Amino acid sequence: MNYNEIHVIKGEGINVVYHYKTFTMMVVKDEVCQILEALKRGYSVIQISKEAKYSENDVMSVIQFIEEKISKNENYLPQQNSNNNRVIDRITLHVSNDCNLRCRYCYALGGNYNQDRAFMNKQTANDFVDFCINHFDQINRIVFFGGEPMLNIEIMKYICNLFKNNFSSGRLSQMPEFGIITNGTILNPEIISFLKENITSLTVSIDGPKDINDENRVYSNGKGSYETIKQFIKTVKSETKIPIIYEATYTRQHIEKQYKSKDIHNFMLNEFGIKGVIVEEESLEINRILDYWQNYDYKMIAENNFENMPIGFWSILKSIAGKQSRKICPVMKRIFSISSNGYIFPCHMLAGNTNNNLGNIKAQNFFNQRTLYKSSEFIIDLQDNPKCNGCWCQYLCGGCAVHQFYNKQQKKFQKKPNSELCEINKQHIAQIILMIAALRREPLYWEKLMAKAKERQMQL
Numbered sequence: 001m002n003y004n005e006i007h008v009i010k011g012e013g014i015n016v017v018y019h020y021k022t023f024t025m026m027v028v029k030d031e032v033c034q035i036l037e038a039l040k041r042g043y044s045v046i047q048i049s050k051e052a053k054y055s056e057n058d059v060m061s062v063i064q065f066i067e068e069k070i071s072k073n074e075n076y077l078p079q080q081n082s083n084n085n086r087v088i089d090r091i092t093l094h095v096s097n098d099c100n101l102r103c104r105y106c107y108a109l110g111g112n113y114n115q116d117r118a119f120m121n122k123q124t125a126n127d128f129v130d131f132c133i134n135h136f137d138q139i140n141r142i143v144f145f146g147g148e149p150m151l152n153i154e155i156m157k158y159i160c161n162l163f164k165n166n167f168s169s170g171r172l173s174q175m176p177e178f179g180i181i182t183n184g185t186i187l188n189p190e191i192i193s194f195l196k197e198n199i200t201s202l203t204v205s206i207d208g209p210k211d212i213n214d215e216n217r218v219y220s221n222g223k224g225s226y227e228t229i230k231q232f233i234k235t236v237k238s239e240t241k242i243p244i245i246y247e248a249t250y251t252r253q254h255i256e257k258q259y260k261s262k263d264i265h266n267f268m269l270n271e272f273g274i275k276g277v278i279v280e281e282e283s284l285e286i287n288r289i290l291d292y293w294q295n296y297d298y299k300m301i302a303e304n305n306f307e308n309m310p311i312g313f314w315s316i317l318k319s320i321a322g323k324q325s326r327k328i329c330p331v332m333k334r335i336f337s338i339s340s341n342g343y344i345f346p347c348h349m350l351a352g353n354t355n356n357n358l359g360n361i362k363a364q365n366f367f368n369q370r371t372l373y374k375s376s377e378f379i380i381d382l383q384d385n386p387k388c389n390g391c392w393c394q395y396l397c398g399g400c401a402v403h404q405f406y407n408k409q410q411k412k413f414q415k416k417p418n419s420e421l422c423e424i425n426k427q428h429i430a431q432i433i434l435m436i437a438a439l440r441r442e443p444l445y446w447e448k449l450m451a452k453a454k455e456r457q458m459q460l
Helices: 030-040 045-052 056-071 122-135 149-169 189-198 210-216 226-239 252-256 261-272 286-293 298-303 313-322 401-405 419-440 443-459
Strands: 006-010 015-019 024-028 087-094 138-145 177-182 199-205 244-250 275-280 335-338
Touching (some): 006 030, 015 030, 015 056, 015 419, 024 030, 024 056, 030 056, 045 056, 122 149, 138 149, 149 177, 189 226, 199 226, 210 226, 210 252, 286 419, 298 443, 313 443
Parallel strands (some): 087 335, 138 177, 177 199, 199 244
Antiparallel strands (some): 015 024
8 A cells, every 4th residue: 555645634532544546534543643654654564563562463453444444445536627628617708897896905906907998899799709619619607707797788788699699590509607796886677687688697796794895895986885785686686586696805804893704604694695705805814714723613513504614615525525536726728718808818817917818719829729828837737746746635625726826926827836825725624624524423413514515516
C-alpha cells in the first residue's frame, strides 16, 4: 500500500484516516494514528514495534484493517468532468457595461470594468448567437450580467427571441436556460413579462438588512438601495414562479456591526423566504474561512436543520458519498464570459483585462484557434501541477479558479495554487471531514443530515 495516499486528521475526541484515491473515511483510535504516521514516514513494522512499544501483531492488525477498508472501495476511481469542448455549462453574458448603482466595493468599478460605459447592441447580439451555434453542440445556461443587465432589457429580449427562432428553424438543436444576476433596483411590467417568458433563475445582490446593505450598495448620490430591492424581491415572488436566490457580499462593515454570516442567512430566510450565498469582500483576510470552527456545536447545527453549514460542506459531502472528484471552477473549458462588445474572458471577474482576452466572438478566438492560446497565460487544467497532484486534498479542493490560481500582480493564471489560501483550504476541508465523521457516529443526526442532503439535491 502507498501510505502517502493516506491522510491522518486528528480532532477533539475523534480521529479520521482518509484515503483520497477511494474517498475512504475511517474513524480510528490514537494508536492507529500513531502507527500510520510512522508507516507514512517509512518506518518498518519491526521499527514501529521497537520504538512505539506495539507488538508486531498489533502493527500488522492495523495494516490489515486499513487495507481491508480501502479494498472495499478500490473499484471506485474519481469521476472526471467531461472534456467535450462542444458542451458548455455556463456563459456569463455582459449585456450592459454600465450600472445605476455605485457599490463601494465593486470589483467592476461601477459596472464598466474600467472601459467605456455602453450597452451590447443588436449586431453583437447576432454575432453572439451565431458564435454559440457555430462553436457548441450544447450550452446549458446563459446568464445575463452587467453592470446592471436590466438597463438593457431590449437586448435581452432580442437574444432570447433569436435563440427561440433558431431552435424553431432547426439551426439550434437544444435551447439553453436563461438566468439573470441583477442588483434588484429596476422593475416594470415589461421586465415582469420578460422574466415570465424567458428566465428560469434569478440572483439578486443584497447584503442583508437595510442598515448593512445601505452601507455599500448605494446610488451615485449615496442613497441606499435596500427598500427598492425589497420591493423587487417581493414583487417578483408574487408575480412569477421564478426561483430567486440572493448573493451577499460580506464586508468589514458586517464585522463592525457584528453581523455574522448566519445572521444574514437567517434574515434573508425570515424576511423574504429565499436562500443564497455569501461571498467575502476581496479585501478581507483569507483566513476568515477558518472562523467557522471556533465555536461550533454539532447538536446546535443539527437542531438548526443544517441551515448554516461551513463553506463547501455540501459539495464535499456529495463528492465523498458519490466518489466524484470536486473540481476548481472550469474556466475556459466549460465556463467563460463575454463582454458587451463581444470579447471573451475566462471569468466575469476578469472582464476588461486585456491580459486575459481570449479573442472576439466574430474573429479569431480561443474556441476556433486554441493552439494560439496554449502559453502560460492560458492554462486550462489548473490543478494539473506537482503541488496539487501530490496532495491528499486534490479530489476535494474546488471553488473559484480566480481566487486560487490567479496572480493579481502579473494579471494571469499561474500553474500553482495560491500558497496561503491552499493551506487554509486544506485545514478547512480537514475540519469538514471530521464533522462528517462525527455526525455519522450519531444515528439521529446522520438521518437528519441525509434528509437535508436529499432535499438540497432535489432543489438543484
